[in-house]
Amino acid sequence: MRRIALVSVAVTAVAGVAAYMGSASGQSNGDAAPIYGIKIPEGYRDWRLISVKQLTGKQLTGAGGELKQLRAQLGNDLAIKAFRDGTLPFPDGAIIAALHWNEASSDFDNQALAAGFPGLGLQSSFAGSAVNVQFMVKDSKKYAASGGWGFADFTNGKPGNEALHAKCFSCHQPAKDRDYVFTHYAPTP
Numbered sequence: 001m002r003r004i005a006l007v008s009v010a011v012t013a014v015a016g017v018a019a020y021m022g023s024a025s026g027q028s029n030g031d032a033a034p035i036y037g038i039k040i041p042e043g044y045r046d047w048r049l050i051s052v053k054q055l056t057g058k059q060l061t062g063a064g065g066e067l068k069q070l071r072a073q074l075g076n077d078l079a080i081k082a083f084r085d086g087t088l089p090f091p092d093g094a095i096i097a098a099l100h101w102n103e104a105s106s107d108f109d110n111q112a113l114a115a116g117f118p119g120l121g122l123q124s125s126f127a128g129s130a131v132n133v134q135f136m137v138k139d140s141k142k143y144a145a146s147g148g149w150g151f152a153d154f155t156n157g158k159p160g161n162e163a164l165h166a167k168c169f170s171c172h173q174p175a176k177d178r179d180y181v182f183t184h185y186a187p188t189p
């Protein structure tokens with residue numbers, strides 16, 4: 001009887017670990033990005049905010065036209081903790097998500113601002129349509145050749161091509177002293 005109880009505890013523990021590992025590696029069912037084999041991490045949209053950025057210039061596609069993006073960086077629990085504690089290098093399992101949107105504005109918002117603060121010419125903008133989402137996944141063994149980071153890019157849930165992924169790590173080289181991460185965490189009270 002005792003033995004059965006012990007076995008069942010052991011089985012439950014193993015099942016629990018398996019379930020935990022499943023959610024920790026927690027990848028969705030979609031396609032994996034080339035080179036690093038990363039899928040969109042499950043639940044990433046619920047991760048906490050690290051920072052926000054604005055990117056302006058000409059369209060990256062070279063097709064001309066103005067580029068205006070708003071960007072947000074989110075972190076899973078391990079990444080957020082490392083940012084807050086200032087831990088470098090980031091621990092294995094840390095994942096940073098970068099969400100990119102076209103910047104948009106609305107007369108509705110701006111008229112309300114003009115009514116509340118007349119004469120100041122206030123103009124507000126916000127995240128409009130999604131452009132893409134990028135991930136950096138820390139696994140110091142698996143991705144030893146690229147500073148311990150795996151890189152992945154998705155547009156509408158589909159991974160970008162190999163040529164795109166071949167550029168990620170080299171362009172992150174300038175941030176080598178910060179474990180290849182550009183984003184800073186600005187604490188708020």
Ligand code: HEC
Nearest residue numbers: 096098134135136151152153164165167168171181182183
């Ligand atoms: C042209 C250089 C360049 C290339 C190529 C590049 N990055 Fe970045 N990346 C940056 C810079 C600079 C930032 C910070 C500014 C920003 O987010 O706009 C950044 C930020 C990020 C972030 C947020 C964490 C951080 O380091 O600040 C992620 C995640 C990311 N990039 C993933 C990727 C992936 C995945 C690829 C390849 C598909 C890629 N990057 C290609 C330059 C680059």
